[in-house]
Amino acid sequence: MKYEGVLRKMETEFTDPINYYLIFESDFINLNQVLEKEMEFRFLHYQCLNCGLDKPIYRQGFCRSCFFEIPQAxxxxxxxxxxxxxxxxxxxxxxxxxxxxxxxxxxxxxxxxxxxxxxxxxxxxxxxxxxxxxxxxxxxxxxxxxxxxxxxxxxxxxxxxxxxxxxxxxxxxxxxxxxxxxxxxxxxxxxxxxxxxxxxxxxxxxIHFPVLKYPTKLNSLNLEKSQQFKGKLMGIKGQYLIFEDNTVFNVRSSEGLYVSIEIN
Structure with missing residues (x-):
């Protein structure tokens, strides 16, 4: 399955364990159903959560000019x-x-x-x-x-x-x-x-989180720098995706990145 869209913080449902969703403009992923599957991320371009332009994200998913102007920031x-x-x-x-x-x-x-x-x-x-x-x-x-x-x-x-x-x-x-x-x-x-x-x-x-295996050491994924990443999803906690190779991906701090995600 292939998905494409701008990253926003994961939506959650207060269940036992917590249900997590990545919501895109015309689609969504229930991440609990992706546990133990391979996810491949590719960074395609930026999309400011306010103006929608392809401008580098400054903070909180907003480009620099929006961050210093809009009331949400x-x-x-x-x-x-x-x-x-x-x-x-x-x-x-x-x-x-x-x-x-x-x-x-x-x-x-x-x-x-x-x-x-x-x-x-x-x-x-x-x-x-x-x-x-x-x-x-x-x-x-x-x-x-x-x-x-x-x-x-x-x-x-x-x-x-x-x-x-x-x-x-x-x-x-x-x-x-x-x-x-x-x-x-x-x-x-x-x-x-x-x-x-x-x-x-x-x-x-x-609160209980859907984690099959906690990491022993942490490698933080910066998708802007690496451009792509592939790994097996083993857990979700907070706003982080946890992968089998100890890579962790902070979805919230990656808001405003337009990505493609392939699930195998």
Missing amino acids: AEWIMKPELSKAHLDQEDRDLEYEKKVQLQPHIVYLANSSNVKVGVTRRSQVPTRWIDQGAHEAIEIVEVPNRYLAGITEVALKDHVSDKTNWRTMLKNEIKDENLVEWRDNLEKYIPEEVKSYFISNNSETN
């Missing part, structure tokens, strides 16, 4: 504490910013390589945790806008990591943690204006 995306829509202040596009920022957000703990704190929209639970390769996660607060979630994350970063070690996550060198205990211990560090949104009676969510 503004700084508040990565730094929620910079959100200003609740003050009726525009960054790049107030209508878009209100739509995204002024909706329920979750501050959570996720354990993928270690316990880390993060922020996501309520509508992105548990998708965000799956994308990070977390095998367990728990919500700490649910707030009405992105700004409150952002200042909570900043306050908690002094006491818990906000980073994932992707190598540890992919090798599955992980340990289970008591996330309820972590949540309760962190409550005292939550900013005063957010304390009333603390969630005190929930349990952790467990």
Whole structure:
């Protein structure tokens, strides 16, 4: 089977284990059904996820000019504490910013390589945790806008990591943690204006990934440089494809690459 299209982050379905899909304009691949099969990738050209032009991808699937202009790539995306829509202040596009920022957000703990704190929209639970390769996660607060979630994350970063070690996550060198205990211990560090949104009676969510064999050492695939790659798919975790020869491919960081994929 042969497929062609621009890479976007894999879509997921919260099942046991997680179901993964590569979605193209007029076709899709259920990657769980490709496990133990050969996949051959060829990089054909670029296609910016915003303007659609064949221009080198700068970040997040966008060409350089789009990245610095469109609201989907503004700084508040990565730094929620910079959100200003609740003050009726525009960054790049107030209508878009209100739509995204002024909706329920979750501050959570996720354990993928270690316990880390993060922020996501309520509508992105548990998708965000799956994308990070977390095998367990728990919500700490649910707030009405992105700004409150952002200042909570900043306050908690002094006491818990906000980073994932992707190598540890992919090798599955992980340990289970008591996330309820972590949540309760962190409550005292939550900013005063957010304390009333603390969630005190929930349990952790467990996530299982479709991996037949974890890599022992990691070779990261850069499809732009190598132009093509062929390997047997042995697992999918986070936004990574894991191959039999220990090659790992970060689909999300390859967004905007137009590729052909052949499956045997």
